[in-house]
Amino acid sequence: MATALLRLPPxxxxxxxxxxxxxxxxxxxxxxxxTHLRRNPKIPFSSSxxxxxxxxPRETDCPVPLDQQPVNEYQSLSTSFPFNWASADFVEYxxxxxxxxxxFAVFVGLPVAWLGSVGPxxxxxxxxxxxxxxxxxxxxLAVVRMYLGWSYVGNRLLSATVEYEETGWYDGxxxxxxxxxxxxxxxxxxxSVKPVLSRLKTTxxxxxxxxxxxxxxxxxxxxNQKSFYVSSxxxxxxAVPGVYNDESARSFEPDAFCGESNLH
Numbered sequence: 163m164a165t166a167l168l169r170l171p172p173x174x175x176x177x178x179x180x181x182x183x184x185x186x187x188x189x190x191x192x193x194x195x196x197t198h199l200r201r202n203p204k205i206p207f208s209s210s211x212x213x214x215x216x217x218x219p220r221e222t223d224c225p226v227p228l229d230q231q232p233v234n235e236y237q238s239l240s241t242s243f244p245f246n247w248a249s250a251d252f253v254e255y256x257x258x259x260x261x262x263x264x265x266f267a268v269f270v271g272l273p274v275a276w277l278g279s280v281g282p283x284x285x286x287x288x289x290x291x292x293x294x295x296x297x298x299x300x301x302x303l304a305v306v307r308m309y310l311g312w313s314y315v316g317n318r319l320l321s322a323t324v325e326y327e328e329t330g331w332y333d334g335x336x337x338x339x340x341x342x343x344x345x346x347x348x349x350x351x352x353x354s355v356k357p358v359l360s361r362l363k364t365t366x367x368x369x370x371x372x373x374x375x376x377x378x379x380x381x382x383x384x385x386n387q388k389s390f391y392v393s394s395x396x397x398x399x400x401a402v403p404g405v406y407n408d409e410s411a412r413s414f415e416p417d418a419f420c421g422e423s424n425l426h
Contacts, residue, residue, distance in 0.1 A: 223340065225326075225337055226324050226326045230324075232315065232318040233319070233346070233347060233350065235315050235318065236315050236319060236350060236354070239311055244258075244307070244308060245308050245311050247259070248308045248312060248361060248362055249354075249358050259304070259305070262297075263297035263298060266296060266297045267293040267294055267296055267297030268293070271292065271293035271294070271295075271296030271297055272289065272290070272293035274296075275288075275289035275293050275296070276289045279292070285383070287383065288380065288384075291379055292380065294376055295376040295377070298369055298372050298373050298376065302369045302370070302373065305362055305365050305366055305369065306366065309359065309362040309363070312358050312359055313359060316355035318347075319347040319351030319355060320347070320348055320351045320352075322344055323336050323339065324336070324337045
């Protein structure tokens with residue numbers, strides 16, 4: 163009995179990847195690439211810009227000195243006297259202005275107006291108005307000074323460029339703010355400086371109106387005084403307190419006018 167032999171195919175050969183060889187050393191060396199540094203444009207006032215004290219755009223993004231940067235100027239202004247009054251609470255702001263004006267009016271304005279007026283006992287309203295006007299004038303000067311300082315810092319915060327001096331007035335420079343710095347400064351100027359400027363403007367308008375009212379009252383008092391004054395040489399003349407009058411002098415010292423004819 164014959165047996166059938168089956169021939170099996172040979173097993174498949176494993177897949178062999180092509181041999182890899184290490185790259186040559188020449189391919190490992192990379193050619194240097196030029197890197198372009200982003201510089202902040204700067205426009206000098208003069209044709210020959212100079213960088214002193216080791217400051218240059220290559221070393222720092224902002225070449226402006228720390229004390230001349232708008233954000234630092236804002237922080238310094240908001241904590242200095244008397245500019246911090248404007249950024250304080252409204253009640254505290256008003257109370258400080260009233261204290262300054264009343265102190266000057268009582269201790270300086272009133273004594274000067276009382277001693278410099280003629281017959282203050284008979285017309286006490288005139289020196290009182292003069293003292294109030296002096297107090298309002300001093301407060302107005304203080305508010306104007308605060309407004310100028312806050313306006314200067316606000317303009318530097320909202321501006322796209324910053325003018326600064328490296329060592330002195332002769333080497334002034336202009337630095338163009340980056341997008342991040344400009345956005346930060348304008349946000350600070352819009353929400354922190356503009357409300358203060360609006361408050362100071364309102365205060366100046368109120369002080370100007372008060373000074374105008376005081377001036378009108380003083381002019382009216384002066385006009386009334388002149389209208390009631392009649393020369394002593396006219397019949398029915400009225401003596402003004404503190405002013406020399408022949409009729410009053412004759413009544414008090416008749417011997418001094420002996421031999422003079424009566425003019426009436």
